[in-house]
Amino acid sequence: MTWQGLPIDEANALPVDELLPLLRDRLDAPGEEPDSATDQAERLLADELASHLQVVVDLGIGHLDLGRSSTSISSGELQRLRVASSVRSGLFGVVYVLDEPSAGLHPRDTESLLAALRGLVEAGNTVLIVEHDMALVQACDWVVDVGPGAGINGGEVLYSGPTSGLNAVDGSITARYVNAPVHPGDIRNDQPREASGEALINGITAHTVQDVSVTIPLGLVSVITGISGSGKSTLLNGIGEGIEAATFTGNGQTQRTVSINQRPIGRTPRSNLATYTGLFDHVRKLFTKTPLAKERGYNAGRFSFNVASGRCPTCQGEGSVAIELLFLPGTYSTCPDCEGSRYNDETLEVRWNDRTIADVLSLTVDDAIPVFKDEQPVARALAALQTLGLGYLRLGQPATELSGGEAQRIKLATELQTERRAPTLYLLDEPTSGLHPADVHRLLAQLHRLADAGHTVVMVEHDEAALSTADWQIEMGPGAGKRGGQIVRSEPGANSPELYS
Numbered sequence: 001m002t003w004q005g006l007p008i009d010e011a012n013a014l015p016v017d018e019l020l021p022l023l024r025d026r027l028d029a030p031g032e033e034p035d036s037a038t039d040q041a042e043r044l045l046a047d048e049l050a051s052h053l054q055v056v057v058d059l060g061i062g063h064l065d066l067g068r069s070s071t072s073i074s075s076g077e078l079q080r081l082r083v084a085s086s087v088r089s090g091l092f093g094v095v096y097v098l099d100e101p102s103a104g105l106h107p108r109d110t111e112s113l114l115a116a117l118r119g120l121v122e123a124g125n126t127v128l129i130v131e132h133d134m135a136l137v138q139a140c141d142w143v144v145d146v147g148p149g150a151g152i153n154g155g156e157v158l159y160s161g162p163t164s165g166l167n168a169v170d171g172s173i174t175a176r177y178v179n180a181p182v183h184p185g186d187i188r189n190d191q192p193r194e195a196s197g198e199a200l201i202n203g204i205t206a207h208t209v210q211d212v213s214v215t216i217p218l219g220l221v222s223v224i225t226g227i228s229g230s231g232k233s234t235l236l237n238g239i240g241e242g243i244e245a246a247t248f249t250g251n252g253q254t255q256r257t258v259s260i261n262q263r264p265i266g267r268t269p270r271s272n273l274a275t276y277t278g279l280f281d282h283v284r285k286l287f288t289k290t291p292l293a294k295e296r297g298y299n300a301g302r303f304s305f306n307v308a309s310g311r312c313p314t315c316q317g318e319g320s321v322a323i324e325l326l327f328l329p330g331t332y333s334t335c336p337d338c339e340g341s342r343y344n345d346e347t348l349e350v351r352w353n354d355r356t357i358a359d360v361l362s363l364t365v366d367d368a369i370p371v372f373k374d375e376q377p378v379a380r381a382l383a384a385l386q387t388l389g390l391g392y393l394r395l396g397q398p399a400t401e402l403s404g405g406e407a408q409r410i411k412l413a414t415e416l417q418t419e420r421r422a423p424t425l426y427l428l429d430e431p432t433s434g435l436h437p438a439d440v441h442r443l444l445a446q447l448h449r450l451a452d453a454g455h456t457v458v459m460v461e462h463d464e465a466a467l468s469t470a471d472w473q474i475e476m477g478p479g480a481g482k483r484g485g486q487i488v489r490s491e492p493g494a495n496s497p498e499l500y501s
């Protein structure tokens with residue numbers, strides 16, 4: 001049984017981009033038995049399907065094939081897929097709530113997303129989105145600005161009203177970025193950087209990328225851009241895997257490769273900010289030097305919630321106990337014995353500068369900075385975290401409570417706290433996703449500092465500030481899915497007019 005020469009499994013494996021022209025062809029051509037009941041039914045179905053799939057293509061997700069498992073679809077793609085089905089549903093009186101529908105969307109496709117959301121509103125629905133993309137924010141009718149800062153410094157509604165009124169709100173960081181052009185000078189110095197050499201990586205082959213060669217300028221910040229599904233992340237992974245076998249020219253080289261991704265820094269409450277960055281090792285040493293710890297012979301292990309001697313026996317140092325639920329995913333609740341402090345009473349009798357080890361873990365990065373100002377290794381780690389806009393996080397904040405973006409910035413801060421001499425290649429996949437523009441600028445400034453110190457940075461990005469400050473741009477394309485996977489442009493950056501072409 002075939003349709004347009006395809007059995008169902010092959011049709012199901014086609015990306016939407018390729019299925020749509022087949023449907024259109026069928027509608028344009030007379031059928032084998034024109035005007036028969038079968039022909040009419042087929043036309044009706046093809047027409048309906050084509051107009052549905054057109055919305056999917058318009059929203060920049062036409063590279064997805066019909067049989068693609070929903071678990072391998074990114075969150076931005078999934079949200080846009082939901083928008084696509086809603087647009088055609090004909091429902092009205094519905095409130096749609098979307099969390100960053102633009103995540104991973106090329107600026108070229110922002111217009112289509114806006115048009116689809118507008119369509120929902122015009123049909124009599126209400127759309128509420130959480131968004132950092134200032135182009136989308138500007139196009140909204142109403143804005144709710146939450147702040148003023150992040151974490152414990154946030155949580156207040158600063159403004160709720162028509163978008164035009166946001167500019168007049170005192171203390172709104174968002175207001176500064178709406179309608180404000182990017183000033184590259186805020187992010188990097190305007191001196192053009194000279195590449196110290198090049199790394200040529202041959203034969204990158206994975207998914208839709210077939211035998212592609214790429215040249216990475218060393219000592220520069222390079223951005224890989226291109227429409228959704230064009231193979232950007234695949235190229236980035238290929239660079240990471242191929243760098244050791246690369247051909248180096250010039251004086252440049254790389255001795256280490258560090259991939260800074262959004263994967264969690266740990267999967268249980270046992271890993272946290274303090275343990276991951278290594279600053280907790282220094283803090284525990286400070287506690288062993290107190291008179292009471294010396295008298296009792298406590299070593300650094302005593303102050304670890306991963307070692308039996310010092311931790312609370314009930315929760316085994318987790319501070320929380322897992323609750324298994326029958327029909328829902330398990331959850332955690334505060335330990336009834338230590339009340340979340342993680343330690344036993346004897347350990348908590350030891351105080352350093354009047355604070356217990358549990359008190360230290362409950363400090364935010366911002367509050368810990370004056371406390372540890374004379375302890376160099378701790379102070380350096382804290383300063384790196386604060387620079388990346390993470391001052392609101394608690395030192396003991398469990399890995400399970402951190403977003404992907406926070407995890408990524410903690411990894412970057414961990415790299416930044418030590419001056420690396422060995423020339424390093426840093427690979428980042430959409431580091432700005434989910435960040436407020438103020439934090440985007442801070443993050444980019446740090447990445448440019450790495451290049452100033454002689455390291456090489458390669459990132460996949462759509463963000464305008466990232467593109468306009470990059471030394472080098474690599475664009476993937478020309479299309480998405482099977483029609484992508486090639487490098488269509490590789491050239492110096494700096495506000496290229498064809499950026500969004």
Ligand SMILES: [Zn+2]
Pocket residue numbers: 312313314315316317318319320335336337338339340341342343
């Ligand atoms: Zn406990």
